[in-house]
Amino acid sequence: MAEVFFYALSAFAVLFALGVILAKSPMMSVLSLLGTFFCLSVVYLLAGFQFMAAAQILVYAGAILVLFLFVIMLLNLGDISARAEGAAVFLHSTAAKIGAAIAIAIGLALLIATTAGALNLSAVQEVPEGIDGFSGLAAELFGRYSLPFEAMSVLLLATMVAVLVLAKRQRRGRAGSQV
Amino acid sequence: MQVPTEHLLFLAAALFAIGVLGFLIRRNVIVVLMCIELMLNAANLTFLAASRQHSTPDHVNLVGPVFAIFVIAVAAAEAAVGLALIIALFRLRQTTDADSVQEMEG
Numbered sequence: 001m002a003e004v005f006f007y008a009l010s011a012f013a014v015l016f017a018l019g020v021i022l023a024k025s026p027m028m029s030v031l032s033l034l035g036t037f038f039c040l041s042v043v044y045l046l047a048g049f050q051f052m053a054a055a056q057i058l059v060y061a062g063a064i065l066v067l068f069l070f071v072i073m074l075l076n077l078g079d080i081s082a083r084a085e086g087a088a089v090f091l092h093s094t095a096a097k098i099g100a101a102i103a104i105a106i107g108l109a110l111l112i113a114t115t116a117g118a119l120n121l122s123a124v125q126e127v128p129e130g131i132d133g134f135s136g137l138a139a140e141l142f143g144r145y146s147l148p149f150e151a152m153s154v155l156l157l158a159t160m161v162a163v164l165v166l167a168k169r170q171r172r173g174r175a176g177s178q179v
Numbered sequence: 180m181q182v183p184t185e186h187l188l189f190l191a192a193a194l195f196a197i198g199v200l201g202f203l204i205r206r207n208v209i210v211v212l213m214c215i216e217l218m219l220n221a222a223n224l225t226f227l228a229a230s231r232q233h234s235t236p237d238h239v240n241l242v243g244p245v246f247a248i249f250v251i252a253v254a255a256a257e258a259a260v261g262l263a264l265i266i267a268l269f270r271l272r273q274t275t276d277a278d279s280v281q282e283m284e285g
Contacts, residue, residue: 002180010190017194017217021201026209033213036194040220046180047187047231052223052244059251064216064258071262072209075269099203103196110192114185121184125235132244140241141248152252159256166263 006046013039026072030065037061051132187228195221206277208268212261219254223247 016039019032037060045053113119141149198218205211230243265275272279 003182006180006182006186010186013190014193014197017197020213020217021197021205021210026207026213029210029213033216036217037220040194040224043187043190043224044227047182047227048180048234049227049231049244052227052247055248055251059255060216060220064255067258067262068209068213071265075266075275093204095203096200099200102199102203106192106196106199110185110188114188119185121232124181124184124232126181127234127236127239131231131234131239132241133239136239136241137244140245145245148249152249155256156252159259163259163263166260166267 002046006043009039009042009046013043027069030068030072033068034061034065037065048127048131050130051134051137184228184232187224187231191221191224191228194218194224208265208275208277211277212258212265215261216254216258219250223250226250
């Protein structure tokens with residue numbers, strides 16, 4: 001049952017991801033991305049990662065995508081970009097060919113690695129109570145990985161300062177920078 | 180769930196490839212940022228698939244989830260800075276089209 005669910009969710013995740021890159025308006029792209037993130041969250045849950053599923057919803061769907069939606073609504077981009085680029089035009093560009101080549105290369109490499117047995121993976125052993133329990137994860141984050149954890153908090157602080165500097169309206173800037 | 184790790188990796192590869200494709204073909208910088216988020220999610224899925232592969236009921240492997248948390252934090256920081264840059268660009272040019280900003284002749 002869970003297996004059928006996984007394959008259905010995978011198909012939906014890929015379809016939503018295609019929707020992100022093929023949608024004409026950025027608003028539809030954000031909503032498709034939301035679908036991909038929800039599907040991935042349930043995949044994490046099925047794979048035994050309860051905390052990561054919750055973090056996926058809270059951080060990605062709850063914070064990052066709301067930020068995207070906020071910027072799109074603030075800039076009122078809906079019709080501008082729909083006029084600027086259509087699906088038919090950008091699919092025939094050189095960049096599309098390079099991108100398709102990279103996509104095919106990634107798929108082929110993984111396919112060859114799996115069929116040739118290079119990965120040589122043993123059968124997965126189920127962990128019924130879930131892999132990322134809070135106590136184990138906290139012990140790792142604040143024990144063995146405490147230095148990267150602190151570096152992460154410094155990074156977030158630096159990001160906050162950088163965003164404040166970037167988004168601040170410049171009062172005595174050049175003439176072109178006035179809104 | 181009895182799905183082999185390879186199938187999780189296939190899903191991650193498909194999402195990453197779609198992200199690369201979108202990154203290259205789209206000219207709207209906001210959609211380009213979304214494609215980066217898609218690629219980071221594919222990387223997260225790979226981390227978690229590896230962690231699941233190496234977990235047994237006796238000993239769970241937590242390296243994957245820990246690094247996935249770091250990736251999520253970096254993704255949040257990247258989205259915030261990227262969107263601030265887009266707002267600054269929009270103030271300057273009234274557009275988010277990547278092809279209209281060519282001072283560096285890239």
